[in-house]
Amino acid sequence: xxxxxxxxxxxxxxxxxxxxxxxxxxxxxxxxxxxxxxxxxxxxxxxxxxxxxxxxxxxxxxxxxxxxxxxxxxxxxxxxxxxxxxxxxxxxxxxxxxxxxxxxxxxxxxxxxxxxxxxxxxxxxxxxxxxxxxxxxxxxxxxxxxxxxxxxxxxxxxxxxxxxxxxxxxxxxxxxxx
Numbered sequence: 323x324x325x326x327x328x329x330x331x332x333x334x335x336x337x338x339x340x341x342x343x344x345x346x347x348x349x350x351x352x353x354x355x356x357x358x359x360x361x362x363x364x365x366x367x368x369x370x371x372x373x374x375x376x377x378x379x380x381x382x383x384x385x386x387x388x389x390x391x392x393x394x395x396x397x398x399x400x401x402x403x404x405x406x407x408x409x410x411x412x413x414x415x416x417x418x419x420x421x422x423x424x425x426x427x428x429x430x431x432x433x434x435x436x437x438x439x440x441x442x443x444x445x446x447x448x449x450x451x452x453x454x455x456x457x458x459x460x461x462x463x464x465x466x467x468x469x470x471x472x473x474x475x476x477x478x479x480x481x482x483x484x485x486x487x488x489x490x491x492x493x494x495x496x497x498x499x500x
Contacts, residue, residue, distance in 0.1 A: 356397075356399075357399070357419070358419075359398055359399050359419065360419045360424060362424065364424060364440055364449045365419075365424060367449055367471075367473060368401055368417055368449055368471065369394065369401065370473070370476070371392040371401070371403070371471070371479060372392050372393055372394055372401075373391075373392060373498055373499070374389070374390075374391050374498070374499040375389065375390045375391070375392070375479070375496035375497065375498055375499060376388070376389050376496065376497060376499055377389075377494060377495045377496035377497055378494070378495055379492055379493070379494050380492070380493045380494075380495070381490075381492040381493070388405070388406065388494050388496070389405075389406060389407060390403060390404065390405050390406075390407075390481075390494070390496060391403075391404040391407050392404070396418075399418065399419065400416055400417065400418040401416070401417040401418070402414060402415075402416055403415040403416075403417065405494075410431075411431040412431070413428065413429060413430055413431050414428075414429045415427065415428045415429070415469070416429075423439055423440060424439065424440040424451075425437055425438065425439055425440075425451075425454070426438045426439075426440075426451040426469060428466050428469075430465065430466060432463075432464060432465060433458060434456055434457065434458040434459045434463060434465050435456050435457045435458060435459075436453055436455075436456035436459065436465045436466045436467070437453075437454050437455050437456055438451035438452055438453050438454060438466070438467075438468060438469060439451060439452060439454045443470065445472070447472060447473045447474070448470055448471065448472050448473070449470070449471045449473075450468065450469070450470045450471075451468060451469050451470075452467070452468045453465070453466070453467040453468060453486075463486075464485055464486050464487035465485065465486050466483060466484070466485055466486075467484055467485065467486045468482075468483075468484045468491075469481060469482065469483050469484070470482045470491075476498070477497060477498040478495075478496065478497055478498070479496055480493060480494060480495050480496070481493075481494040481496070482494075
C-alpha cells in the first residue's frame with residue numbers, strides 16, 4: 323500500500339472510531355468512573371468566588387483598576403480564575419484537586435507556570451496557597467510564590483499575590499459586579 327493510502331486508511335479508522343465514541347448512549351458516558359471533586363471547606367469557600375469582580379490592585383504605593391472573572395469548569399472539578407481578562411497581561415489560575423491536596427496552577431504574564439498547594443492560613447476567612455514547583459522557571463527567574471484569598475463578605479474579597487522578587491504582596495481588592 324502506498325504511503326498516502328496508508329495515511330488515508332488510518333484517518334478513516336480514527337474517524338469511524340471517534341464517531342462511534344460520540345454515538346454511545348448517555349448511560350454509558352454517565353457510568354464512566356470519575357475522580358471525586360473536593361468537598362473541603364476551602365474548596366467550598368473558593369467556589370463562592372464564581373462571578374465577575376472589579377476593583378483595584380495596589381503595589382508599590384500605586385493603585386490601578388483590576389478585574390477578575392471566576393468560573394467553574396471541568397464539570398465542577400476546577401475553578402478558573404482569570405485576572406485582567408482580555409488585557410495584554412491576562413493571567414489564568416486553575417485551582418484543582420490533585421488527589422487529596424488542592425493545587426493552584428498560575429499561568430503568568432511572566433511566561434511561567436508556578437504551582438502552589440493549599441497551606442494552613444492565618445485567619446478563618448482566608449484560603450492560602452504556597453509555591454511547590456513550576457514550569458518554565460529557570461534559577462533566578464521571578465515567579466509567584468504565594469496567594470492568599472481573604473473573604474470579606476459575599477460581595478467583597480481580597481487577593482494578596484507575592485512574587486519571588488518582592489517582599490510585599492500585590493494586593494487586589496475586589497467588589498462583585500451586580
